[in-house]
Amino acid sequence: MIQLENVSKVYRMGKVEVPALSGVDLTIDDGELVAIMGPSGSGKTTLMNILGCLDVPTSGRYLLDGTDASRLSDNRLAKIRSRKIGFIFQSFNLVARTSAVRNVELPLVYAGVHARRNPARHALAQVGLSDREKFMPNELSGGQQQRVAIARALINDPTLLLADEPTGNLDTASSAEILKLLGALNDAGRTVVIITHEEEVAGFAKRVVRMRDGRIESDRVQRSRTEVTA
Amino acid sequence: MNLQEAVRIALRGLRANRLRSVLTMLGIIIGVAAVILLVAIGNGVQSSVNEKIQPLANLITIVPSAGNVPGGAPPKDLVDADVAALQEPAMSHDIAAVIPATSGKALTETDSYRFRATVIGSTDRWLDLNNGDMAAGSFFDDAQVRSTARVVVLGPSVASYLFGNDPAAALSHTVRINRQTFRVIGVMQSVGEPGDSVAVMPLNTARRYIFGGGDKVNQIIVQASQASAVPAAEDDVIRVLSDRHKIKDTANRDFEVQSLRSRLDTFNQILRILTLFTAAVAAISLFVGAIGVLNIMLVSVTERTREIGIRKAIGATRRAILEQFLIESLVLAGLGGFIGIGVGVGLSILGSILAPALGPTFATFAPAVTIPSVVLSFAISLVIGLVAGGYPANRAARLRPIEALRYQ
Incomplete structure (x- = not known):
């Protein structure tokens, strides 16, 4: 379970203080599929950074699986990212010149796990890329790269799968594939949060949180979800 | 993360830029080889002269004065x-x-x-x-x-x-x-x-x-x-x-006592100073090599800012990043030192083979590689790796993941 309690974030730009988030309360239960939407500057990226333990709030509390992640050192945050968060980025962010299977193994390397190859293969199989294990990122299509990224995000069995514009760099067919995959993972019980500004992507979520000026503008459950067809 | 994995990641990083790695190493290779060769030549001259004078070294000559x-x-x-x-x-x-x-x-x-x-x-x-x-x-x-x-x-x-x-x-x-x-x-x-x-x-x-x-x-x-x-x-x-x-x-x-021994000691002392001096000059090229390693490591960290961000996002701690870059520069400098030792020793051996061909004066001359010069120059190259890699590695480790991920 994820809980944000009165979370604010203020950035300092020289002498000016710029509020990015002001008093956000948000609770996401296990197994939800949430889309966070908003125009640029609405604070959704800041919200994602805090949810993903890449940054800490200026004030307020962030509880991730009961652990307070709002006042932790760099090192502890890295450990939490390693165990509880799986990231999926708009630009895939695979490590260059490193094969698909090694990319998937990486989180296990940093988590100190020794038996890595089999779990990594299994994760690649889950996203349907068993035949691309030895391929380098530049030998894979965008959709395939994003699927490798999803396999990498899944390998540590994270509490939260955090996707930042996961379809932003993909064509329609690949986008549909990725959304379908995320939907399937959510059906299997995985908590998924997607940050997006595309209505189509949001339409496929079970719950949509809209942000504006650092606040939550609306938060509603969608009854009629868009069906994703690949 | 264990050391073996860190070394493997570092090696992969070096292999990715093979030419650049080799050129950087070249600075260390030349420096180490020069130190070893010059010390070996100094020792060779010393022992060649001593060999000629040693039989006379126990003579004392007394003349009236x-x-x-x-x-x-x-x-x-x-x-x-x-x-x-x-x-x-x-x-x-x-x-x-x-x-x-x-x-x-x-x-x-x-x-x-x-x-x-x-x-x-x-x-x-x-x-x-x-x-x-x-x-x-x-x-x-x-x-x-x-x-x-x-x-x-x-x-x-x-x-x-x-x-x-x-x-x-x-x-x-x-x-x-x-x-x-x-x-x-x-x-x-x-x-x-x-x-x-x-x-x-x-x-x-x-x-x-x-x-x-x-x-x-x-x-x-x-x-x-x-x-x-x-x-x-x-x-x-x-x-x-x-x-x-x-x-x-x-x-x-009303008599004067002279011996070769004291002159030999003086000669050896001068030669030792001379050898150390030339080695110090050679060490300057080692220093230049160190700057090369520092430079390349800084470039490497900047170039891979995004990669560092990715690694941090998926759970790499500061220490893991620090280790990765430190090991990379240690491998770079250490391997350079190792090859440099090989080149220095090789040239010394070549010198002792070719010296007699230069004429009877060089018949007994053979560059003598000393263990301390080998151990010391290898240790220096590791220190270079540690120092020249330390600053860039630390910079990499301190990068904030959000900013590193945003880096294009």
């Missing part, structure tokens, strides 16, 4: 009795042998040629003490010394000037020295000038026929039992002679 105190007693000559006193076994156990010598320039002639040689009168031990060898014939023996035989042994320059290049050609011929006739019984091997322009004969023969009678000697050669006993033997010589010449103040001493 004019007293430098005006109005004092006139200086006493060195005489046979001084030699006898030094030969007394009870006087010193650091002295192995004592031989007297008289010498002077004299015209040495055959019917056709004449040569101004240094005529030396001494005992049958002279050749032995001066570490000489015969090229033809033999040196005079004890019986010939006692019988004041009119025999002479020629230095190679004298022999070749008077009798031609074949040393054996001089044997059994006679030469006139100071208008007296002597039979040539041997020719010595070359030891270099001025030692080659000599004619050596028994002490009393030289006195009777050339220098005139008396018991004066103008040189006493003392052989210490070993090179390290030279200072003690010198002290004994000074004590015995001061006693015999009734000298109480060292300023009044």
Whole structure:
């Protein structure tokens, strides 16, 4: 379970203080599929950074699986990212010149796990890329790269799968594939949060949180979800 | 993250930029090789010179010297009795042998040629003490010394000037020295000038026929039992002679004691300083190599900012990133050092193979690689890796993941 309690974030730009988030309360239960939407500057990226333990709030509390992640050192945050968060980025962010299977193994390397190859293969199989294990990122299509990224995000069995514009760099067919995959993972019980500004992507979520000026503008459950067809 | 995995990640990083890695390593390779080679050459020169001088290093030469105190007693000559006193076994156990010598320039002639040689009168031990060898014939023996035989042994320059290049050609011929006739019984091997322009004969023969009678000697050669006993033997010589010449103040001493040993020590000291100096100059190139490593590591960190962000996002701690880049620069510098050692040792061996081809002067010259120079230069290259990699690695480790991920 994820809980944000009165979370604010203020950035300092020289002498000016710029509020990015002001008093956000948000609770996401296990197994939800949430889309966070908003125009640029609405604070959704800041919200994602805090949810993903890449940054800490200026004030307020962030509880991730009961652990307070709002006042932790760099090192502890890295450990939490390693165990509880799986990231999926708009630009895939695979490590260059490193094969698909090694990319998937990486989180296990940093988590100190020794038996890595089999779990990594299994994760690649889950996203349907068993035949691309030895391929380098530049030998894979965008959709395939994003699927490798999803396999990498899944390998540590994270509490939260955090996707930042996961379809932003993909064509329609690949986008549909990725959304379908995320939907399937959510059906299997995985908590998924997607940050997006595309209505189509949001339409496929079970719950949509809209942000504006650092606040939550609306938060509603969608009854009629868009069906994703690949 | 374990070390093995860190090393593997670092190696993959280096392999990704193969040419750049090799060029960076080249700086370290050249530096280390230069240090090792120059130290090896310095040692080679030192041992080559020592090898030539060492047999003479236990010799002490005593010559008369004019007293430098005006109005004092006139200086006493060195005489046979001084030699006898030094030969007394009870006087010193650091002295192995004592031989007297008289010498002077004299015209040495055959019917056709004449040569101004240094005529030396001494005992049958002279050749032995001066570490000489015969090229033809033999040196005079004890019986010939006692019988004041009119025999002479020629230095190679004298022999070749008077009798031609074949040393054996001089044997059994006679030469006139100071208008007296002597039979040539041997020719010595070359030891270099001025030692080659000599004619050596028994002490009393030289006195009777050339220098005139008396018991004066103008040189006493003392052989210490070993090179390290030279200072003690010198002290004994000074004590015995001061006693015999009734000298109480060292300023009044009427003889001078010289040994090669102290000159050899001075020479070695100078050479050691010179070797260290050249090694230090070579170390400058090592320093330049270190700057190269630092530069490349900084470039590498900047270039891979995004990769660092990705690694951090998926759970890499600061320490993991620090280790990755530190190991990368350690491998870079360490491998460079290792190859540099190979090149330095290889060139030293090549030098010792090729040196004899440069002529007889280099016959005994062989660069000698020393273990300390190898260990030290490898250690220095690891330190370079640590220091030159430390700052960039630390910068990488401190990158904030959000900003690193945003970096294009």
